[in-house]
Amino acid sequence: MYQNHHQALLPDEDLAYTILADLKRVTREYATGATEANCDNVRQMFTNLMNTTLHLQGDLYRIMKQNNMYSAASPCLKQEIDKQIQQNKQNLQKTQQLVQSITGGHQQHPPGFANLVTPDQVHQGNMQHPQNPSYYS
Amino acid sequence: MMQPLTAKELEYIVDSISNEDLLMKQCAVTAATATTPGIRQLCLQFQQVHEQNYNTLLSALNAHQSLAPTQPSNS
Numbered sequence: 094m095y096q097n098h099h100q101a102l103l104p105d106e107d108l109a110y111t112i113l114a115d116l117k118r119v120t121r122e123y124a125t126g127a128t129e130a131n132c133d134n135v136r137q138m139f140t141n142l143m144n145t146t147l148h149l150q151g152d153l154y155r156i157m158k159q160n161n162m163y164s165a166a167s168p169c170l171k172q173e174i175d176k177q178i179q180q181n182k183q184n185l186q187k188t189q190q191l192v193q194s195i196t197g198g199h200q201q202h203p204p205g206f207a208n209l210v211t212p213d214q215v216h217q218g219n220m221q222h223p224q225n226p227s228y229y230s
Numbered sequence: 231m232m233q234p235l236t237a238k239e240l241e242y243i244v245d246s247i248s249n250e251d252l253l254m255k256q257c258a259v260t261a262a263t264a265t266t267p268g269i270r271q272l273c274l275q276f277q278q279v280h281e282q283n284y285n286t287l288l289s290a291l292n293a294h295q296s297l298a299p300t301q302p303s304n305s
Contacts, residue, residue, distance in 0.1 A: 101263035108260040109269050119249045126242040132233040138290055156268045
Protein backbone atom coordinates (compact mmCIF):
# COMPACT_ATOMS: atom_id res chain seq x y z
CA MET A 94 0.00 0.00 0.00
CA TYR A 95 2.37 2.70 1.24
CA GLN A 96 5.35 3.14 -1.00
CA ASN A 97 8.40 4.78 0.37
CA HIS A 98 9.28 6.86 -2.66
CA HIS A 99 8.62 10.25 -0.99
CA GLN A 100 8.13 12.12 -4.18
CA ALA A 101 6.84 15.63 -3.85
CA LEU A 102 3.52 16.25 -5.55
CA LEU A 103 3.75 19.95 -4.81
CA PRO A 104 6.68 22.39 -4.93
CA ASP A 105 8.31 23.22 -1.57
CA GLU A 106 6.82 26.70 -1.43
CA ASP A 107 3.27 25.35 -1.84
CA LEU A 108 3.80 22.77 0.90
CA ALA A 109 5.28 25.40 3.21
CA TYR A 110 2.62 27.96 2.37
CA THR A 111 -0.17 25.50 3.23
CA ILE A 112 1.35 25.04 6.70
CA LEU A 113 1.93 28.79 7.09
CA ALA A 114 -1.71 29.53 6.24
CA ASP A 115 -2.91 26.95 8.73
CA LEU A 116 -0.61 28.28 11.46
CA LYS A 117 -2.11 31.76 10.94
CA ARG A 118 -5.62 30.35 11.15
CA VAL A 119 -4.86 28.22 14.22
CA THR A 120 -3.25 31.21 16.00
CA ARG A 121 -6.53 33.11 15.56
CA GLU A 122 -8.59 30.14 16.72
CA TYR A 123 -6.53 29.83 19.91
CA ALA A 124 -7.04 33.55 20.55
CA THR A 125 -10.79 33.08 20.12
CA GLY A 126 -10.69 30.02 22.38
CA ALA A 127 -8.95 32.06 25.08
CA THR A 128 -11.44 34.92 24.87
CA GLU A 129 -14.40 32.55 24.98
CA ALA A 130 -13.09 30.45 27.87
CA ASN A 131 -14.93 30.34 31.18
CA CYS A 132 -12.40 28.33 33.18
CA ASP A 133 -9.09 30.08 33.98
CA ASN A 134 -7.13 26.90 33.27
CA VAL A 135 -8.66 26.61 29.80
CA ARG A 136 -7.95 30.27 29.08
CA GLN A 137 -4.33 29.81 30.14
CA MET A 138 -3.97 26.69 28.01
CA PHE A 139 -5.33 28.45 24.89
CA THR A 140 -3.11 31.47 25.58
CA ASN A 141 -0.02 29.27 25.81
CA LEU A 142 -0.99 27.37 22.66
CA MET A 143 -1.58 30.68 20.85
CA ASN A 144 1.91 31.91 21.78
CA THR A 145 3.51 28.63 20.71
CA THR A 146 1.66 28.64 17.36
CA LEU A 147 2.49 32.28 16.71
CA HIS A 148 6.11 31.45 17.33
CA LEU A 149 6.01 28.54 14.84
CA GLN A 150 4.37 30.78 12.23
CA GLY A 151 7.16 33.35 12.67
CA ASP A 152 9.88 30.71 12.34
CA LEU A 153 8.33 29.29 9.16
CA TYR A 154 7.84 32.74 7.64
CA ARG A 155 11.49 33.58 8.29
CA ILE A 156 12.73 30.37 6.63
CA MET A 157 10.41 30.89 3.65
CA LYS A 158 11.66 34.45 3.23
CA GLN A 159 15.29 33.30 3.44
CA ASN A 160 14.59 30.79 0.67
CA ASN A 161 12.78 33.32 -1.52
CA MET A 162 9.47 31.53 -1.13
CA TYR A 163 7.65 34.56 0.15
CA SER A 164 7.97 38.03 -1.23
CA ALA A 165 7.24 40.65 1.40
CA ALA A 166 4.97 43.51 0.38
CA SER A 167 6.73 46.58 -0.99
CA PRO A 168 7.51 49.34 1.55
CA CYS A 169 4.93 52.09 1.94
CA LEU A 170 5.92 55.64 1.03
CA LYS A 171 7.07 58.15 3.63
CA GLN A 172 4.37 60.66 2.64
CA GLU A 173 1.72 58.02 3.36
CA ILE A 174 3.06 57.57 6.92
CA ASP A 175 3.28 61.38 7.33
CA LYS A 176 -0.35 61.70 6.21
CA GLN A 177 -1.51 59.01 8.64
CA ILE A 178 0.40 60.57 11.56
CA GLN A 179 -1.17 63.95 10.80
CA GLN A 180 -4.69 62.55 10.47
CA ASN A 181 -4.50 60.43 13.56
CA LYS A 182 -2.97 63.17 15.70
CA GLN A 183 -5.98 65.32 14.86
CA ASN A 184 -8.28 62.41 15.52
CA LEU A 185 -6.69 61.81 18.94
CA GLN A 186 -7.17 65.46 19.84
CA LYS A 187 -10.86 65.29 18.92
CA THR A 188 -11.32 62.08 20.91
CA GLN A 189 -9.53 63.58 23.92
CA GLN A 190 -11.82 66.63 23.77
CA LEU A 191 -14.86 64.39 23.54
CA VAL A 192 -13.69 62.24 26.43
CA GLN A 193 -13.01 65.37 28.49
CA SER A 194 -16.49 66.73 27.78
CA ILE A 195 -17.97 63.40 28.91
CA THR A 196 -15.88 63.00 32.06
CA GLY A 197 -15.81 66.73 32.84
CA GLY A 198 -12.04 66.71 33.01
CA HIS A 199 -11.99 64.18 35.84
CA GLN A 200 -10.33 61.17 34.37
CA GLN A 201 -10.51 58.34 36.78
CA HIS A 202 -7.86 55.72 36.39
CA PRO A 203 -8.85 52.26 37.47
CA PRO A 204 -6.67 50.60 40.13
CA GLY A 205 -3.48 49.23 38.65
CA PHE A 206 -3.74 51.48 35.60
CA ALA A 207 -0.20 52.73 36.04
CA ASN A 208 1.09 49.17 35.81
CA LEU A 209 -0.27 48.63 32.32
CA VAL A 210 2.37 47.99 29.68
CA THR A 211 2.33 50.58 26.92
CA PRO A 212 2.99 49.60 23.30
CA ASP A 213 6.30 51.50 23.54
CA GLN A 214 7.45 49.29 26.38
CA VAL A 215 6.58 46.20 24.38
CA HIS A 216 8.78 47.44 21.53
CA GLN A 217 11.62 47.93 23.98
CA GLY A 218 11.87 44.21 24.44
CA ASN A 219 9.44 43.39 27.20
CA MET A 220 7.97 40.57 25.18
CA GLN A 221 8.06 37.29 26.99
CA HIS A 222 9.28 34.24 25.21
CA PRO A 223 6.33 31.91 24.73
CA GLN A 224 6.21 29.22 27.34
CA ASN A 225 5.59 25.62 26.58
CA PRO A 226 1.91 24.84 26.97
CA SER A 227 2.62 22.44 29.76
CA TYR A 228 -0.23 23.48 31.98
CA TYR A 229 -2.02 20.21 31.82
CA SER A 230 0.87 17.89 31.13
CA MET B 231 -9.81 26.44 40.79
CA MET B 232 -10.79 24.06 38.06
CA GLN B 233 -14.36 24.39 36.84
CA PRO B 234 -16.39 22.02 34.68
CA LEU B 235 -15.91 22.55 30.95
CA THR B 236 -18.63 24.47 29.14
CA ALA B 237 -20.06 23.11 25.89
CA LYS B 238 -18.30 25.94 24.05
CA GLU B 239 -14.94 25.15 25.61
CA LEU B 240 -15.36 21.51 24.65
CA GLU B 241 -16.07 22.52 21.04
CA TYR B 242 -12.98 24.72 20.88
CA ILE B 243 -10.78 22.03 22.39
CA VAL B 244 -12.07 19.37 19.99
CA ASP B 245 -11.69 21.68 16.97
CA SER B 246 -8.16 22.49 18.11
CA ILE B 247 -7.33 18.78 18.36
CA SER B 248 -8.41 18.38 14.71
CA ASN B 249 -6.21 21.33 13.75
CA GLU B 250 -3.17 19.91 15.54
CA ASP B 251 -3.83 16.51 13.98
CA LEU B 252 -3.88 17.97 10.48
CA LEU B 253 -0.76 20.05 11.11
CA MET B 254 1.11 16.97 12.35
CA LYS B 255 0.30 15.22 9.06
CA GLN B 256 1.10 18.24 6.91
CA CYS B 257 4.45 18.67 8.63
CA ALA B 258 5.27 14.98 8.24
CA VAL B 259 4.53 15.11 4.49
CA THR B 260 6.54 18.29 4.03
CA ALA B 261 9.47 16.96 6.09
CA ALA B 262 9.49 13.82 3.94
CA THR B 263 9.09 15.41 0.51
CA ALA B 264 10.53 18.93 0.57
CA THR B 265 13.91 19.43 -1.05
CA THR B 266 14.85 22.63 0.85
CA PRO B 267 16.90 21.50 3.90
CA GLY B 268 15.69 24.38 6.11
CA ILE B 269 12.05 23.56 5.45
CA ARG B 270 12.58 19.83 6.05
CA GLN B 271 14.36 20.44 9.34
CA LEU B 272 11.79 22.93 10.58
CA CYS B 273 8.87 20.67 9.70
CA LEU B 274 10.45 17.80 11.63
CA GLN B 275 10.60 20.05 14.71
CA PHE B 276 7.08 21.39 14.11
CA GLN B 277 5.67 17.89 13.89
CA GLN B 278 6.86 17.25 17.45
CA VAL B 279 5.46 20.54 18.73
CA HIS B 280 2.07 19.75 17.20
CA GLU B 281 2.12 16.36 18.86
CA GLN B 282 2.85 18.06 22.20
CA ASN B 283 -0.02 20.50 21.58
CA TYR B 284 -2.31 17.59 20.74
CA ASN B 285 -1.39 15.94 24.04
CA THR B 286 -1.91 19.18 25.97
CA LEU B 287 -5.45 19.47 24.59
CA LEU B 288 -6.14 15.82 25.29
CA SER B 289 -4.89 16.26 28.86
CA ALA B 290 -7.31 19.15 29.32
CA LEU B 291 -10.18 16.84 28.41
CA ASN B 292 -8.87 14.20 30.82
CA ALA B 293 -8.48 16.74 33.63
CA HIS B 294 -12.09 17.87 33.28
CA GLN B 295 -13.58 14.42 32.86
CA SER B 296 -14.36 13.85 36.52
CA LEU B 297 -15.77 17.37 37.00
CA ALA B 298 -18.38 17.06 34.28
CA PRO B 299 -21.99 16.57 35.43
CA THR B 300 -23.69 13.41 34.22
CA GLN B 301 -27.07 15.07 33.82
CA PRO B 302 -28.00 18.42 32.27
CA SER B 303 -28.68 21.12 34.85
CA ASN B 304 -32.02 22.97 34.89
CA SER B 305 -30.55 26.41 35.52
